Amino acid sequence: MAAEHGHHEEVDFITQMHHNLNIWGLPEEPWHLGDIMVGSLHIPIELNAATVFFTWVAMALTILIALVAARGADVKRPGKMAAMFELLFDFWRGLINQSMDPKKGAHIFSLVVTFFLFLLMCNLVGLLPTGVAPTADTQTTFAFAMITFSMIFIMGIKYKGAKYFKHYLQPYPFFLPIVIIEDLAKPLTLAFRLFGNMKGKEIMILALLGLITGTAHWAGGFLGNVIWLLFSIFVSAIQAFVFTILTVAYIGVAVDDH
Amino acid sequence: MNINLDFNATLLAQMFHFVLVLIILRLVAYKPMMNIIEQRQKYVADNIAAAENQKAEAEKFKAQYEADLQRAREEAKAIVERATKASEEQAAQILESAKAEAAKAKEAALADIQREKDKAVTELRDQVASLAVLVAAKVVKGSLSVDEHHNLVQDAVKEVGQLQ
Secondary structure, three states: OHHHHHHHHHHHHHHHHHHHHOOOOOOOOOEEEEEEEEOOEEEEEEEOHHHHHHHHHHHHHHHHHHHHHHHHOOOOOOOHHHHHHHHHHHHHHHHHHHHOOHHHHHHHHHHHHHHHHHHHHHHHHOOOOOOOOHHHOHHHHHHHHHHHHHHHHHHHHHHHHHHHHHHHHOOOHHHHHHHHHHHHHHHHHHHHHHHHHHHHHHHHHHHHHHHOOOHHHOHHHHHHHHHHHHHHHHHHHHHHHHHHHHHHHHHHHHHOOO | OOOOOOOOHHHHHHHHHHHHHHHHHHHHHHHHHHHHHHHHHHHHHHHHHHHHHHHHHHHHHHHHHHHHHHHHHHHHHHHHHHHHHHHHHHHHHHHHHHHHHHHHHHHHHHHHHHHHHHHHHHHHHHHHHHHHHHHHHHHOOOOOOHHHHHHHHHHHHHHHHHOO
8 A cells, every 4th residue: 555655656746846847827637628519429629738838939939049040141141040040951951962852852841940940949948947848748749740751641642643652562562561560650659759758858857856855965956957957958959850860761761763 | 647648639739830830930031041042152153253254354464464565575675776776877877977077178178278379389480480580680680682581581480380
């Protein structure tokens, strides 16, 4: 009984930390907006309030830095943010052109850069005090993975037409189930990789934060948290990059002619 | 806390959010910045082309100036040569005319001398003749016939003529 109780408390610790840090007064249960009635079926419309709220924060920040960059854009002397964006553009254009024909790549350029910027911002929002990374919610990572998944098909069909589906039967038709599993694995792995990293990061932050109760836990709490936050910046960037580069690679395979 | 795989409207909301961000970024950042980058590429290409043009033009001008300089040098050389020749000619001419004038002056002087000499001789001859006559008359006063007188004079004249 005691063990069970202890286990229960341990599980609840993160929830408790979330509750303590929720200075924004966001609903902790999914936000019920109403129901869609389809015949006699009630489909509830629910939003994870914290996820949506911090997505808005991330959107605002992404758009803000984009505006700053666009304002600094100049032919002769670009501003600092503009120069950084140009580096970013060159970087992603280079990676896209490596994995597909530049003509085809031009179509996904905006998508790829937005993926990177927005994911990076979503990941970093989780590092703000009281912040929750929208990407530490499976809803978000699956939403983004679904976009990648759709783009694989859209781009594949756009450049190959019905022939795109031929690869399901290659090299032998009986590979079909394997190829289908492979296809489904792409968005699943994308979503879970990002989610796992971001959730892990969040749990570590909250756990280390929970250790800051007094001077006794300096090394484990404050110092550990500082080091972990530094590492988290790195992880946030890496995960945004990984998600984006895999999106490029998957689309590259889909539109490849060979 | 548990990992929840019950998908709700958040999934759709997040897809919508992403598409919204994509559209906004495309409008406010990517398109204008791509334009700027293209403009810069064009600017750089134009500048390179202009620099190349200018270089070619400069080479052309340089060649032209070098040719002009060469021509100017040749002309200067020709002018100096011409001037030297002209001055030499002039000097020679001056010398020539000086010589000619000197010769003329000498000739004139010689002629003058001759004339004066002739005049002096003639005068002397006349004077000698009359003097002789006078002397003879004094010496042979009355003893001399006219013929003898005449011969005497003639001799004297001859003698004086030989003086020349």
